[in-house]
Amino acid sequence: MRGVGMLLDSFNVSMRLKTVLLVTTALLCVVANESAFGQAREVSEIKFVGLKHIPPENLTHVLSVKVGDVLIEEDLRERLTNDMDKLWQLGFFARRPEFFYEVDERGRWVVTIRLVEHAVVKEIIIEGNTAIATEEILSVMSTKVDQILNKAVLARDIERIRELYRDKGFLGDVESLDFEETTGKLKLKLIEARITAINFAGLKKTKEKILRMVLLTKVGDLFNQKRLAEDWRRLSNLGLFKSIEIETRPDESGNGIAVTYKIEEQRTGMASAGIGASSRGEFVGYIMLQENNLGGLAQKLRLGAEFFERKTWEIYYERPYVNSRGLMLSTHIYNTRFYREPRTAWLISPQQWVLQDTLFTEEREGIRLTLRQPRSKEDRRTWYTLGLRNEDVSFAQRRYVGGTLQEVGPTQSQGRVMAVQFGYERDTRDIQFDPSRGQNSIFNIEIATKVLGGDHSFARTYIEWRFYRPIGKGTLKVTRELQIPRSLIAVRLMCGTAIGDLPIFENYFAGGPENLRGYSIDRFVGKHMIVLNTELRYRLNPNVQLVLFGDSGDAWGGKYAVDFEALLRGVEKRRTSMEPKYGYGVGVRFATPLGLIRFDYAINDEGKSKFHVSIG
Structure with missing residues (x-):
């Protein structure tokens, strides 16, 4: 029994020695491995895995890690992490790039970068555009058919589309986009802002209905800044307002634009009367009534008359927007007198030339x-x-004689x-x-x-x-x-x-x-x-x-x-x-x-x- 115990003790000692040797060996391997990855090593190769259409040389210039660099593992890992951000920002890849590295048999770094490219664009579909033709939208895009999709380029294309809408006065945006990697179909769905309300503030005399006939923009139309500017010009040219301001804001739904015209009206009626002497030495009385916004419908009416030595009268009426297209009708009925002052004139009777102080009194009666x-x-x-x-015309020739305007011959x-x-x-x-x-x-x-x-x-x-x-x-x-x-x-x-x-x-x-x-x-x-x-x-x-x-x-x-x-x-x-x-x-x-x-x-x-x- 004593011999058996000695054998058991000897066996236990042996096992303990083996365990110590194994642990020591493992520790030595770990230390050796840490020594291998902790020391500065040369980068011998950078491999790209997964490329189908992009040449590797187009990517190497983006990397901060270059073949021949001598780096410790910590620096290598930090640089490669940053480089993956740069590659991802290029926009060519469907997933974020990944990397790993190892030491080759000569003790150098070998870097492998795994990439998943976007598919090649086979078709571009534009939906929702009514203001601008699809061909014009495609013309401002850098993304083209038969090119690999680049989301960075596509993001710039979206901004170009917005800018195209702004340049033409519209408000438009890309509501959604979808790219099918399996088929290569790129679909952009656009949204365009429309006018959902047109309101007027400040009107006292003018009727809204005449202003809505004047405006080019109607409810339901696409919002267009240039058309609003044209509408402002049309309203201003009516000559009825002191000021016009246009306020635009999103409507309550947030899907359209509400337009409000803030208007300050000006005085459009005028009445005057007087008595005096004209530059021709005549004693003249006059009366004039004028209204440029009759009935609040931008109609014009002018009544005028002169009396005493000069007797004239006129009635003028103008009606704009007789129909929705903008037909304008004007009527002028008159019995007026004009003075013509040619330097020379052929006298009616007797027929001879006069050289100065000569004029015609020209009278026109008609419509x-x-x-x-x-x-x-x-x-x-x-x-x-x-x-x-249709008018009848007559005139008398006059001249100044002794400072007095006198007729020369009868009225003709x-x-x-x-x-x-x-x-x-x-x-x-x-x-x-x-x-x-x-x-x-x-x-x-x-x-x-x-x-x-x-x-x-x-x-x-x-x-x-x-x-x-x-x-x-x-x-x-x-x-x-x-x-x-x-x-x-x-x-x-x-x-x-x-x-x-x-x-x-x-x-x-x-x-x-x-x-x-x-x-x-x-x-x-x-x-x-x-x-x-x-x-x-x-x-x-x-x-x-x-x-x-x-x-x-x-x-x-x-x-x-x-x-x-x-x-x-x-x-x-x-x-x-x-x-x-x-x-x-x-x-x-x-x-x-x-x-x-x-x-x-x-x-x-x-x-x-x-x-x-x-x-x-």
């Missing part, structure tokens, strides 16, 4: 009907006009004029009453014929072009919606010509504040006319402007266009060709409810000067 139709509901900048004129009837007018107008001005930019082009042709019952047959053509452009960067704030330039250039070109049996009162006249400043009103007369006006305008404030101007032009042709200088020499000679006349000067403009009141001081090319006052 004019005019229809103006815009090209469409959307395009109310292009207008077509049809007009009818010139018969009836029956004419039809066709017109075209293209108006891109921002504000019609005091524009800062844009153009206005007018073409009219009027045909008078005996076939319609008149006493004369002739045709007159008239062309007018206006141009406005800001200069400099200075602006004035008028309202929250409107800022106007301080300085601008304004140009107007007028051309007219006539053929046929043209009575004197249907000739063109040049001279005076409306065309050729520096000369007397109607100084030049003829069957043809060209006048060019150029102005440099500077606004001191929204209601006051300073002006430098230059005018050039002439009226010539026909039996009434006489060469005044030749006549002074006793030679009767017709002015058969244009001889441009010039005027230049300074002026000031005041904006009023009646329109612009203009004061101009001009000097002509004969060295004489004139002071002009006009309205409009």
